[in-house]
Amino acid sequence: MSGLESLYQDLILDHSKHPHGTGLAPEEGVTATAHERNPVCGDEITVRVRLDGDRIRDVTWEGSGCSISQASASMLVSLIEEEGGMPRAAASTLIDAFREAMRSRGQIPLDEETFGDAAALSGASKFSARVKCAMLAWVTLENALAQV
Amino acid sequence: MTTLAGTFDVTAVRADFPILSESVNGEPLVYLDSAATSQKPRVVLDAERTFLEHENAAVHRGAHTLAAEATESFEDARAAVAAFVGADPESIVWTSGATAALNLIAYAIGNASIAYGPLALQPGDVIVVTEAEHHANLIPWQQLAARTGATLRHIPVHDDGTLDLAAAADLIGERTKIVAFAHVSNVLGIVNPVADLVALARRVGALSVLDACQSAPHLPLDLPALGVDLAAFSGHKMLGPYGIGVLYGRREVLDALPPVLTGGSMVTTVTLDRAEFLPAPQKFEAGTQPVSQAIGLAAAVRYLEGLGMPAVHERERVLEKRLRDGVRSIPGIRLLGDTDADDRVALCAFDVDGVHAHDVGQVLDARGIAVRVGHHCAQPLHRRFDMTATVRASASVFTTEAEIDTFLDALSGVRAFFGVGR
Numbered sequence: 313m314s315g316l317e318s319l320y321q322d323l324i325l326d327h328s329k330h331p332h333g334t335g336l337a338p339e340e341g342v343t344a345t346a347h348e349r350n351p352v353c354g355d356e357i358t359v360r361v362r363l364d365g366d367r368i369r370d371v372t373w374e375g376s377g378c379s380i381s382q383a384s385a386s387m388l389v390s391l392i393e394e395e396g397g398m399p400r401a402a403a404s405t406l407i408d409a410f411r412e413a414m415r416s417r418g419q420i421p422l423d424e425e426t427f428g429d430a431a432a433l434s435g436a437s438k439f440s441a442r443v444k445c446a447m448l449a450w451v452t453l454e455n456a457l458a459q460v
Numbered sequence: 461m462t463t464l465a466g467t468f469d470v471t472a473v474r475a476d477f478p479i480l481s482e483s484v485n486g487e488p489l490v491y492l493d494s495a496a497t498s499q500k501p502r503v504v505l506d507a508e509r510t511f512l513e514h515e516n517a518a519v520h521r522g523a524h525t526l527a528a529e530a531t532e533s534f535e536d537a538r539a540a541v542a543a544f545v546g547a548d549p550e551s552i553v554w555t556s557g558a559t560a561a562l563n564l565i566a567y568a569i570g571n572a573s574i575a576y577g578p579l580a581l582q583p584g585d586v587i588v589v590t591e592a593e594h595h596a597n598l599i600p601w602q603q604l605a606a607r608t609g610a611t612l613r614h615i616p617v618h619d620d621g622t623l624d625l626a627a628a629a630d631l632i633g634e635r636t637k638i639v640a641f642a643h644v645s646n647v648l649g650i651v652n653p654v655a656d657l658v659a660l661a662r663r664v665g666a667l668s669v670l671d672a673c674q675s676a677p678h679l680p681l682d683l684p685a686l687g688v689d690l691a692a693f694s695g696h697k698m699l700g701p702y703g704i705g706v707l708y709g710r711r712e713v714l715d716a717l718p719p720v721l722t723g724g725s726m727v728t729t730v731t732l733d734r735a736e737f738l739p740a741p742q743k744f745e746a747g748t749q750p751v752s753q754a755i756g757l758a759a760a761v762r763y764l765e766g767l768g769m770p771a772v773h774e775r776e777r778v779l780e781k782r783l784r785d786g787v788r789s790i791p792g793i794r795l796l797g798d799t800d801a802d803d804r805v806a807l808c809a810f811d812v813d814g815v816h817a818h819d820v821g822q823v824l825d826a827r828g829i830a831v832r833v834g835h836h837c838a839q840p841l842h843r844r845f846d847m848t849a850t851v852r853a854s855a856s857v858f859t860t861e862a863e864i865d866t867f868l869d870a871l872s873g874v875r876a877f878f879g880v881g882r
Contacts, residue, residue: 315485316826320819325878353818353834354848376848378818379878445818 318435319442320379327429328379333389336360337372346456350444355381359452363460368398371453380433380442385449387430394428400457407454414443468775473767474858476501487828490863495646495674495807495854496832497696500760504700507759508752519751520725520742534751537758538741544761545672545691546682547708553741554749557705558673559596561692562640564707564744565669566600568717569638573608578716579637579667583609586636588666590615590623590652591844592645595837597671597692601640610637617844621648621797625656632660638667643675643691647838647852648797649780649807651675658687667713673697677856678776678805680769689713695753699857700760704753707744714740721746764857772857779855779864780806786868787853792881793871796845807854809836812871814880817849823877824851827870 336345342363349356355377362369371392373385391406392398398406410427413420418438422431436446474480479499482489491499511533517526519534535549542549555561573580581587587601591614605612615628623641632639639661644651654670661668670691675681677698683691690713695704709717719726719737723746728736737743764772783806787793792813812820821833832852835842842848853867875881 316823319822320877329879354839354842355818378816380818439822442818442822 315435315438319439321432321435323429323432324383325379327383327386327390331382331386331389332393333370333372333386334374335372336374337362337370341369342460344456344459346452346459348448348452348455350377350381350448352444353378355445355448357381357385357448357452359385359449359456361453361456361460363400364397366400368392368400368403368457370397373449373452375449377448378442378445380436380445381448384430384433384436384446387428387433388449388453391428391430403453403457407450410450411447413437414446468767468771470775470858470860474860476503476763477858478502478505480858484828484830485826487826490827490829490866492853492855492859492863492867493830493832494677494856494859495697495836495852497702498677498699498856499858500699500701500756501763503763504756504759508701508756511752511755516752519749530751533755534749537754540758541706541754541761544681544765545676545706545708546684548711550739550741551709551711551714553707553709553714553744554754555692555705555707555744556703556750557696558671558692558694559705561705561707562596562669562671563600564720565690565692565717566604567720568744570604570607571718571720572716575718577718579713581608581610581637584635585610586631586633587612587638587640588615588628588631588636589613589639590641591617592621592623592648592838592841593640593642594646594671594673595839597640597642597669598840601638614840615641617648617841620799620801621645621650622799622801623652623657625653628657628660632664632666634664636661636664636666638669640669640671642671642673643681644678644805645797645838645841646674646807647809647836647841647850649674649804649809649854650797650799650801651679651803651805654686654688661689662687672708674805674807677764679773683708684710695757695760698757698760699763700757701753703750704757706757709740711740714744717744719743719746723747725749767857775857776806776855776859777802777804779859779861780804780808782861782864783853783855783867784808786864787871790868790872792875796841796847796850805854806856806859807852809850809852811847811850812874815874815878817851819878820851820871820874823874824867824870827866829867829870831867 357375424431517530519531670688672693676693691708726746817833
């Protein structure tokens with residue numbers, strides 16, 4: 313696979329064109345919302361997380377940006393939805409592992425078992441200029457969780 | 461490096477730039493990001509190295525032979541750069557770059573305002589900029605306005621990227637003290653009507669400040685003839701080294717401006733209580749200067765003069781036309797500054813419908829093509845066109861027609877790659 317195709321896998325293009333979890337859910341129960349920008353390109357995202365006790369009920373978002381940042385946000389939502397929500401501790405562990413892989417310059421691949429569709433983002437870690445794009449939604453969710 | 465009248469030997473020019481033999485992603489480098497930073501010819505790299513290997517010593521102090529030689533080379537560099545912009549050496553102040561030069565002006569006026577000196581701003585005074593400014597020619601004025609109680613206003617940009625001069629004439633009024641604008645926008649590439657804006661500023665006695673970053677590398681520049689009071693440009697965008705730039709000022713204006721950085725090398729008599737300052741330019745050059753970089757910049761302007769700035773301008777107009785016509789002919793692309801005006805430099809920024817600028821840049825990069833993506837430090841201008849990020853391609857003296865064509869070919873395949881517009 314060429315560099316370009318490893319970055320823009322079909323799964324990524326599909327998610328970026330038909331993203332999951334867009335449109336912020338109404339604030340209900342314990343809700344936290346965070347906003348982040350990538351000042352280099354002006355991309356921005358708002359992520360809302362709703363919790364039942366220590367469990368993430370759902371994650372929704374809105375924003376604009378490149379296909380990598382949009383696909384990454386969508387994949388993050390899919391991952392959490394797949395489990396029907398997720399304990400927040402598990403989400404924090406996932407975010408940490410995702411960050412470590414993204415910063416590894418392609419040395420640490422994301423496994424599909426753990427990361428689902430988001431494993432397709434492994435290719436982005438080889439493109440240092442795109443790591444921030446891939447990280448944006450995940451960091452914003454982390455910031456939202458830190459509020460509650 | 462040879463240029464014959466009426467011809468431009470780009471092959472010979474390219475041989476002067478070592479980096480152009482690099483490959484990127486297995487493809488020959490196509491460097492179309494000179495508006496961000498230009499590549500450097502070997503003579504610039506050699507000038508710095510030669511100075512450091514044979515002449516290096518502290519300038520403007522010490523009486524030993526090396527110190528004298530270093531001082532001569534340093535001041536020769538100032539004279540070379542001054543001549544390049546039609547100015548006297550005394551009106552050229554070294555800075556670390558255009559950002560530092562523009563901030564120097566803003567802080568100097570701030571200092572004057574505290575001391576109620578000449579050029580002081582008072583609450584209610586007006587600073588006028590344009591909607592198309594690079595952040596470096598916007599934020600220093602925002603900050604100066606905040607410190608002094610002055611008001612910041614902007615000249616709007618028409619849909620075609622040209623400045624609204626009628627609005628400028630209304631905006632620049634009795635209370636206007638500063639009119640700051642780019643010679644050439646780093647996003648639009650259009651040469652602004654400097655004479656008109658200077659006339660509007662003069663009519664009300666306002667200082668005119670020119671950001672010449674995107675004109676100095678590309679067209680013949682005569683700052684005294686343009687009539688601006690102050691100007692700034694960066695070495696690294698005009699084939700020169702990093703860390704060196706220029707503040708140009710008319711003598712009377714530099715004399716009236718108080719210093720910003722103070723310390724060694726800028727004083728005559730110093731007591732424990734006070735200091736007397738040297739005249740400009742030394743008044744603004746406290747501390748150790750970027751000497752080898754200044755000498756490198758002089759080598760860069762001598763190189764450009766060897767090519768001949770009128771020839772450079774003519775050459776780049778050909779490239780600009782090819783670039784603009786080519787970009788316009790690709791479906792789904794919206795050019796910023798879409799005017800038929802031919803007074804431009806060879807850069808263009810555009811939006812690709814349905815594909816984010818970062819993704820466009822990535823596809824081009826896979827072909828070895830380096831372009832800038834993002835807001836190019838001009839967020840207000842992008843907001844004006846309802847965009848957050850665009851792609852910018854910018855040429856230089858070493859750019860070939862074949863490179864423009866490679867870029868256009870790659871660009872024309874971008875929407876298909878992302879399955880857009882089918």
